[in-house]
Amino acid sequence: CADTVLSCGAHFDPASSELTNVHGELIAKLDATAIGAALRIPELDNAIVVSRDQAQTLFDQDSDKYKARVAKYWLKNPKK
Numbered sequence: 001c002a003d004t005v006l007s008c009g010a011h012f013d014p015a016s017s018e019l020t021n022v023h024g025e026l027i028a029k030l031d032a033t034a035i036g037a038a039l040r041i042p043e044l045d046n047a048i049v050v051s052r053d054q055a056q057t058l059f060d061q062d063s064d065k066y067k068a069r070v071a072k073y074w075l076k077n078p079k080k
Contacts, residue, residue: 013020018029 016029018026020026
């Protein structure tokens with residue numbers, strides 16, 4: 001398994017913002033809050049800290065890189 005969950009069988013649908021597992025079961029629905037939280041994780045490159053709006057923009061524009069990071073974070077830290 002590579003270092004991003006997307007290459008481990010998880011799938012992110014940008015239209016619905018839903019992350020699903022290999023069986024199509026919903027893992028998380030990623031909103032701007034989730035994206036912002038994931039982008040603040042210190043282990044991520046350059047410890048990026050952004051507002052929720054900026055996070056959404058990054059998520060939309062630089063999709064593959066940030067989706068993989070957000071997905072990886074939420075698989076390890078699912079919403080309660």
